[in-house]
Structure formats: C-alpha cells, structure tokens
Amino acid sequence: MKVIKEAIAGTLESSDVLVKVAPTEKGTREVVLRSEVIKQFGEQIKQVVTDALDKLSVSAGSIVIEDKGALDCVIRARVQAAVLRGCSSEELDWRRLS
Amino acid sequence: MNAIDEFSTISPNDSPNVMVVVRKLLGTNNLELDNQVEAFVVCRRDGRVVACAGLDHNTIKCVAVAEQFRGESLSLRLGSETVKLAAERSQFHLFLYSPPHNLPFFRGWSFYPLVEVPQLVVLMENSPIAIQAYCDGLREQRRQGSKIGGIVLNANPFTLGHQCLVEEAARACDWLHVFVVREDASLFSYADRLALVAAGVKHLDRVSLHPGSDYIISRATFPGYFLKDDALVDHSWAAIDLLLFREYIAPALGITHRYVGTEPFDPVTGNYNKDMEHWLQHAASAAPAITVIEVPRVSVRGIPVSASQVRRLLTRRDFDAIRDLVPASTLQFLEQKFSAAHNVTEEVGNQ
Numbered sequence: 001m002k003v004i005k006e007a008i009a010g011t012l013e014s015s016d017v018l019v020k021v022a023p024t025e026k027g028t029r030e031v032v033l034r035s036e037v038i039k040q041f042g043e044q045i046k047q048v049v050t051d052a053l054d055k056l057s058v059s060a061g062s063i064v065i066e067d068k069g070a071l072d073c074v075i076r077a078r079v080q081a082a083v084l085r086g087c088s089s090e091e092l093d094w095r096r097l098s
Numbered sequence: 099m100n101a102i103d104e105f106s107t108i109s110p111n112d113s114p115n116v117m118v119v120v121r122k123l124l125g126t127n128n129l130e131l132d133n134q135v136e137a138f139v140v141c142r143r144d145g146r147v148v149a150c151a152g153l154d155h156n157t158i159k160c161v162a163v164a165e166q167f168r169g170e171s172l173s174l175r176l177g178s179e180t181v182k183l184a185a186e187r188s189q190f191h192l193f194l195y196s197p198p199h200n201l202p203f204f205r206g207w208s209f210y211p212l213v214e215v216p217q218l219v220v221l222m223e224n225s226p227i228a229i230q231a232y233c234d235g236l237r238e239q240r241r242q243g244s245k246i247g248g249i250v251l252n253a254n255p256f257t258l259g260h261q262c263l264v265e266e267a268a269r270a271c272d273w274l275h276v277f278v279v280r281e282d283a284s285l286f287s288y289a290d291r292l293a294l295v296a297a298g299v300k301h302l303d304r305v306s307l308h309p310g311s312d313y314i315i316s317r318a319t320f321p322g323y324f325l326k327d328d329a330l331v332d333h334s335w336a337a338i339d340l341l342l343f344r345e346y347i348a349p350a351l352g353i354t355h356r357y358v359g360t361e362p363f364d365p366v367t368g369n370y371n372k373d374m375e376h377w378l379q380h381a382a383s384a385a386p387a388i389t390v391i392e393v394p395r396v397s398v399r400g401i402p403v404s405a406s407q408v409r410r411l412l413t414r415r416d417f418d419a420i421r422d423l424v425p426a427s428t429l430q431f432l433e434q435k436f437s438a439a440h441n442v443t444e445e446v447g448n449q
Contacts (some may be wrong), residue, residue: 006190012207032227066208068433
C-alpha cells in the first residue's frame with residue numbers, strides 16, 4: 001500500500017498519539033517520531049510503528065508520529081487508522097490489523 | 099472535576115450570538131476577532147464558552163482559554179479539535195502565530211517554531227520536518243557562484259517592469275533564482291502567472307524559475323499582503339516573511355542578493371521594500387545578511403510600469419495601452435483570455 005493523500009488519526013491529548021501521513025515525492029517510506037518519552041521508549045515506539053506499517057505492507061508515505069505517551073496498542077491503532085485513511089483503502093484484510 | 103466539555107464548530111457569520119461571547123473571551127485575552135477566520139472551534143463547559151480557536155485556511159488564529167481553566171487538559175483537546183477541523187477542510191499543513199511567551203503552549207499542540215520577531219511574535223508550523231524537506235529540495239537546485247540573486251514576484255500579470263527587473267538582476271549575478279507567489283488570491287491564477295513569468299524569462303540563461311510555497315509571501319506567512327484594503331497591515335507580518343527567506347530559503351540556495359523594484363504606488367509593497375532592507379540586511383540574525391538591491395522601476399512615457407495599471411487598463415479592454423507595458427507573451431495571453439465577452443470587475447492582489 002502507498003499513502004496517496006494526507007490524513008490524520010489520534011489526538012494531542014496525554015496518553016494518545018497524533019499520526020499524520022502524507023505522500024512522499026520520491027516514493028519512499030519515511031517515519032519521523034516525536035515523543036515526550038522518547039528517551040525512555042523511543043526505540044520501542046519506533047518498533048511498534050514499523051511493525052504496524054509492515055503488516056499493512058506500506059511501501060511509500062511520510063509518517064509523522066507526535067506521541068504524548070500512548071500505550072503500544074493505542075499507537076498501533078492510530079497508525080493503522082491514519083494509514084488506511086491515507087491510502088483510501090476500501091477493502092480490509094482484518095487479519096492484518098491484529 | 100466532572101464538568102462536561104462540549105466542543106462544537108461554528109461559522110462566524112451564522113452564529114452572531116455565540117460570536118458575541120467569543121469576542122468577549124478574546125478581548126479578555128488581549129486578542130481581537132480576526133475577520134478572516136472562517137470557522138471557530140468553541141468549547142463550552144456547563145453551557146459557558148470557556149475556550150476557542152479559529153481557522154483561516156491553513157492558519158490557526160484567535161486561540162484563547164479562559165484564565166481559570168488553564169493548566170488542565172482543555173487546551174490539548176482544543177488543539178486536537180482544531181487540527182481535526184482543519185483536516186476536514188483538507189488543510190494538513192498548518193501555521194500559527196504566537197507571542198514568544200506562549201511558545202510552550204503551542205509546542206503541546208505539536209507546533210514547531212520557524213522564525214521569531216524578537217519579543218513580538220513567533221511563526222510556528224505543525225510539522226517537525228516540512229521546512230527541512232522544503233530546503234532539501236531547494237538545495238538540490240543550488241548553483242555555483244559568488245553572487246547569487248533572488249527575486250520574488252507575484253506577477254499579476256507579468257509586465258515589462260518585472261521583465262526588466264529580472265534581466266537586470268540576471269546580468270549582475272552569477273545565477274538568479276526567481277520565485278512566483280503561489281497563493282491564489284490575485285486576479286490571475288497561480289498557473290497563469292507562473293506561465294507568464296516562464297515565457298517572459300525564457301530568453302535568459304542562468305535563471306531558475308521556482309514555484310512558490312507556503313513559505314514565500316503566502317496567506318500564512320504574510321497575510322497583510324493579500325489584504326491591501328485593510329489599513330491594519332502589520333509590519334511584523336512582513337518581518338516574518340522576510341526572516342523565513344533569510345534563515346531558510348536564502349541559505350538553502352546560497353542567495354546573497356535580493357532584488358526588488360522600487361514601488362511608487364502601492365503602500366503595502368512600498369513598506370515591504372523598506373522592511374526588506376531592514377530584515378534581510380541589517381537586523382540581527384543567525385543567518386548571513388543578504389544585500390537588498392532596489393532597482394528603479396522601468397517607466398513608459400514617464401510613468402512607472404505597474405501590474406495594477408495593467409489591470410486597470412484591462413477593465414476597459416485598452417489593449418493598445420497595455421501593449422506598451424507588457425512583453426509580447428503577456429499581451430497575447432491577455433488578448434486571448436479577455437475577449438470582449440468577459441468582464442474584469444475584480445481588483446484584487448497587486449504587483
């Protein structure tokens with residue numbers, strides 16, 4: 001899947017995360033992470049995001065994560081929602097979202 | 099503690115009663131209602147309006163939270179709702195102006211500072227990477243040379259005045275970068291203006307034509323430019339636009355000189371030229387100074403050529419008079435576009 005339009009999911013509130021996706025000019029996949037707990041959990045958050053993107057086979061798109069201390073399950077859900085919106089995905093393989 | 103906050107979106111024109119309250123809330127926060135705001139997010143607690151934030155295209159304005167409700171999570175919900183409202187209106191790249199002391203507040207909204215007019219205002223955007231990505235793109239178009247020029251044109255439409263300015267700057271520089279204002283707030287569309295500039299400079303070597311961007315004289319970086327009739331054009335807006343040029347665009351392209359035509363008619367552009375010299379050349383900044391060169395505007399029969407004059411002549415279809423003021427490519431375009439059937443009634447924009 002490729003991100004073909006801009007989309008967001010999530011909020012700026014504490015314990016949540018705002019995920020913004022956009023198409024990239026060069027067709028690459030770029031993840032940018034900003035987190036209030038980046039020192040403690042930066043690596044783990046990045047892993048969760050990468051896993052979520054890989055499971056949905058996202059090959060292209062800019063993915064900006066503005067984390068406010070969200071739990072892994074929240075991060076995963078927000079990334080999935082933003083990507084599915086940004087890819088205008090009509091048909092869903094629900095197994096990929098577990 | 100268990101107060102219920104209700105968020106809603108209102109359009110200023112449709113909700114005069116709520117706007118009275120919003121105006122009051124803004125007033126107690128030393129803010130004025132900006133009449134460019136198209137929609138407000140309003141937060142009511144127990145029925146009372148306690149916070150608001152306005153949206154003008156891609157710029158967030160008029161943000162206020164009643165004093166006794168600060169320090170809660172209310173502001174973050176307000177921010178989320180505003181970002182959501184913008185997304186529903188297909189605005190994802192957002193800007194806002196903040197007094198420097200409120201910068202931490204908007205950092206909580208995931209906005210990042212771009213430039214600051216000391217002690218006055220900070221321009222922020224809601225992306226940690228957008229300006230860098232933009233500058234990376236510009237850097238790929240860097241050219242060698244010790245004297246690199248830059249010009250920003252609205253070209254509404256492209257006149258002989260613009261052409262002479264570009265030619266003179268190109269002669270004086272090792273390379274010249276020309277930007278065309280992208281905002282579609284002028285009589286001629288961006289696509290048309292860009293095409294006219296391209297046609298009018300294609301005989302010149304050593305000139306790069308760049309598309310405009312949100313960072314160059316846009317509604318977000320220089321709202322006053324597009325609101326000429328409003329006498330309240332604030333100098334600090336010009337400062338923001340010029341500091342963006344000095345601190346991001348010029349270093350990315352290695353621009354050492356900025357060229358601009360003298361402005362005998364339009365007060366906003368006239369002030370802009372004065373501000374330009376101050377903010378690009380003299381003001382303290384981490385970025386190197388840029389030399390501003392004001393080129394006397396070319397005159398035809400003793401009258402300086404201006405795009406606004408061309409637009410006036412266009413309302414009368416006076417193509418004979420226009421012929422003297424524009425390059426052949428622009429004349430051809432105008433004649434095609436404004437056949438007798440159309441009427442030019444609009445008088446928007448400038449240059």
